[in-house]
Amino acid sequence: MIQHLASLPILIPMLAGVLLLMPPCGKNLQIRRVTSVILSLVTVLVSAYLLFYINSTAPMVYAIGDWSAPFGIVLVADRLATLLVLLTSFLGAVVVLYSCAGDDKKGSFFHPLVHFLILGVNGAFLTGDVFNLFVFFEVLLIASYSLLMHSADKHSTRAALQYVILNLIGSSVFLIALGVLYGVLGTLNIADLAQKVPQLTGDDVYLAKIGGLLLIVVFALKGALLPLHLWLPNTYANAMPLVAALFAIMTKVGVYAILRIYTVIFGENAGELAHMAQPWLWGLALATIVMGAIGVLASQDFRKLIANLVIVSVGTLVALVAIQNVSATAALLYYLVHSTVICAALFLIADLIAQQRGKVADRLVAGRPVAQPFLLGICFVIAALAVVGMPPLSGFVGKIWILKSTLDSEKAMLFWPIYILASLALLVAVSRAGTSLFWDHKHKDSEAIEGSKAHPLKVTAVIALLACSPLMVVFAGSISDFMLATSEQLFDINTSINAVLQGGQ
Amino acid sequence: MEVLYASCVGVLVACGIYLILRARTFPVVLGLTMLSYAVNLFLFSSGRLTINKAAVLGSGSEYADPLPQALVLTAIVIGFAMTAFVVILAIRGRADLGNDHVDGHMVKSSKEQK
Numbered sequence: 366m367i368q369h370l371a372s373l374p375i376l377i378p379m380l381a382g383v384l385l386l387m388p389p390c391g392k393n394l395q396i397r398r399v400t401s402v403i404l405s406l407v408t409v410l411v412s413a414y415l416l417f418y419i420n421s422t423a424p425m426v427y428a429i430g431d432w433s434a435p436f437g438i439v440l441v442a443d444r445l446a447t448l449l450v451l452l453t454s455f456l457g458a459v460v461v462l463y464s465c466a467g468d469d470k471k472g473s474f475f476h477p478l479v480h481f482l483i484l485g486v487n488g489a490f491l492t493g494d495v496f497n498l499f500v501f502f503e504v505l506l507i508a509s510y511s512l513l514m515h516s517a518d519k520h521s522t523r524a525a526l527q528y529v530i531l532n533l534i535g536s537s538v539f540l541i542a543l544g545v546l547y548g549v550l551g552t553l554n555i556a557d558l559a560q561k562v563p564q565l566t567g568d569d570v571y572l573a574k575i576g577g578l579l580l581i582v583v584f585a586l587k588g589a590l591l592p593l594h595l596w597l598p599n600t601y602a603n604a605m606p607l608v609a610a611l612f613a614i615m616t617k618v619g620v621y622a623i624l625r626i627y628t629v630i631f632g633e634n635a636g637e638l639a640h641m642a643q644p645w646l647w648g649l650a651l652a653t654i655v656m657g658a659i660g661v662l663a664s665q666d667f668r669k670l671i672a673n674l675v676i677v678s679v680g681t682l683v684a685l686v687a688i689q690n691v692s693a694t695a696a697l698l699y700y701l702v703h704s705t706v707i708c709a710a711l712f713l714i715a716d717l718i719a720q721q722r723g724k725v726a727d728r729l730v731a732g733r734p735v736a737q738p739f740l741l742g743i744c745f746v747i748a749a750l751a752v753v754g755m756p757p758l759s760g761f762v763g764k765i766w767i768l769k770s771t772l773d774s775e776k777a778m779l780f781w782p783i784y785i786l787a788s789l790a791l792l793v794a795v796s797r798a799g800t801s802l803f804w805d806h807k808h809k810d811s812e813a814i815e816g817s818k819a820h821p822l823k824v825t826a827v828i829a830l831l832a833c834s835p836l837m838v839v840f841a842g843s844i845s846d847f848m849l850a851t852s853e854q855l856f857d858i859n860t861s862i863n864a865v866l867q868g869g870q
Numbered sequence: 871m872e873v874l875y876a877s878c879v880g881v882l883v884a885c886g887i888y889l890i891l892r893a894r895t896f897p898v899v900l901g902l903t904m905l906s907y908a909v910n911l912f913l914f915s916s917g918r919l920t921i922n923k924a925a926v927l928g929s930g931s932e933y934a935d936p937l938p939q940a941l942v943l944t945a946i947v948i949g950f951a952m953t954a955f956v957v958i959l960a961i962r963g964r965a966d967l968g969n970d971h972v973d974g975h976m977v978k979s980s981k982e983q984k
């Protein structure tokens with residue numbers, strides 16, 4: 366039984382999605398909600414157990430259908446993949462909980478789609494095969510297209526149309542890149558690719574380089590890296606805030622793919638192609654941070670501001686990927702978990718604020734006061750402090766760690782000023798947003814809308830996300846040890862190649 | 871055969887990109903379809919082009935690589951579903967936005983023509 370554990374984070378959401386479409390759940394909203402919450406919690410528990418299990422033993426390699434690598438598809442549950450699976454499952458469970466307060470009624474099939482999205486994201490993290498990565502990308506994309514249209518109005522139709530077309534082009538580029546890589550290397554298994562890339566000679570080296578660099582285009586599109594980030598602010602600001610919160614993990618799938626491919630396949634062992642993507646990633650990442658910071662300053666409404674915060678975090682993460690050492694990658698993982706959770710929390714808070722402010726919603730203009738200024742104010746302050754990176758929350762720890770891990774490399778000269786100035790811009794923009802959301806009223810005696818208090822389930826969901834930030838500070842010691850171990854495991858390429866190619870239980 | 875095949879893929883990609891750059895949804899959808907045809911052909915050729923060979927490893931010195939065929943099959947299925955989705959979305963966009971422009975802007979000249 367235990368050897369099937371690695372496949373469960375994919376199987377459970379899939380079965381959950383199917384089950385939720387079936388008669389007892391499909392008809393009755395109450396049963397559907399209860400089933401959905403229970404199944405998402407089961408996914409979280411299984412992911413947590415998988416993480417606990419592989420952390421104490423070796424990474425788990427699961428050969429689907431018992432076809433051993435490189436001929437069959439393998440799932441590789443190492444620390445990195447499983448950590449992100451746990452993060453996804455947790456975020457999914459929180460979103461499901463939040464939706465039970467009424468947002469799931471606004472369109473059809475919300476719960477099954479969320480589970481299918483979790484299935485796609487978990488699969489993308491766990492798979493050890495590049496073509497299978499493409500398949501799981503498509504699974505998560507089709508779920509995200511439909512979620513984007515959940516309770517859609519005019520603007521989200523337009524945003525969704527652009528998002529879908531862009532991603533379809535991205536998928537075509539992905540397939541072309543895979544075709545090139547397969548044509549040259551004769552395999553699509555990540556471990557096998559990593560083994561074969563250093564043996565390339567002659568013209569094949571250039572073909573593999575073309576394939577590898579085309580992959581950057583795809584992952585930059587998914588991860589919203591400059592210049593392919595233009596879809597993100599519009600899409601995230603027009604999706605339902607709840608859906609946008611779930612999408613916070615989707616840019617991280619792109620970052621994860623970049624990290625995995627350009628560390629394992631085109632990393633330091635890749636002979637002539639070693640570190641071939643680094644100069645590109647480095648420049649683009651810094652430009653992304655700058656563009657994101659400008660976007661944050663220029664945002665006219667709160668959700669667009671958060672969307673631009675996501676872009677800044679993607680830029681920071683990819684810059685750390687480009688540095689390519691163990692401590693920078695460990696800092697990256699800490700920051701990735703922190704930024705995903707906090708950006709998701711911010712989207713949910715934006716939803717609560719927008720509902721209580723009536724017509725002006727989340728636009729950053731003078732409007733009615735919110736009905737629960739104390740509760741929402743506290744939530745906002747915690748999230749804002751965390752996202753800007755002020756002490757004492759997780760953003761601060763992450764920021765210090767990032768700065769410290771980049772100190773030794775010569776790249777610090779460029780990275781430090783840009784990153785710190787961007788943080789300053791974030792601080793200015795977020796505090797300005799808070800001021801106008803909470804204190805800027807049109808008339809002095811304008812009153813809050815009656816009966817617009819937040820549903821307790823929604824507040825619980827937001828608090829569950831926000832609680833991660835102080836917890837990540839309290840347990841920073843053991844978490845950072847774990848992140849370092851994760852990062853060492855990722856960089857120990859030969860061991861993982863051997864585990865995949867010889868293993869497969 | 872290689873030249874013919876490669877130029878087929880090239881022409882399809884060129885047409886696809888040209889159509890994708892159009893401003894209205896229908897040509898864009900056609901462009902996406904052409905691009906996905908081109909990609910499928912390209913994927914198919916990544917196992918090298920052979921004629922009259924068995925798709926089994928080890929049964930002869932030359933064989934047709936079965937893996938790209940499986941990949942193409944997957945890509946066709948996924949591409950088909952995605953195209954269906956984008957067609958529906960384009961129709962919805964036509965209804966919601968009142969025009970079939972990809973960026974959803976009202977075009978002044980068409981108003982004036984009325």
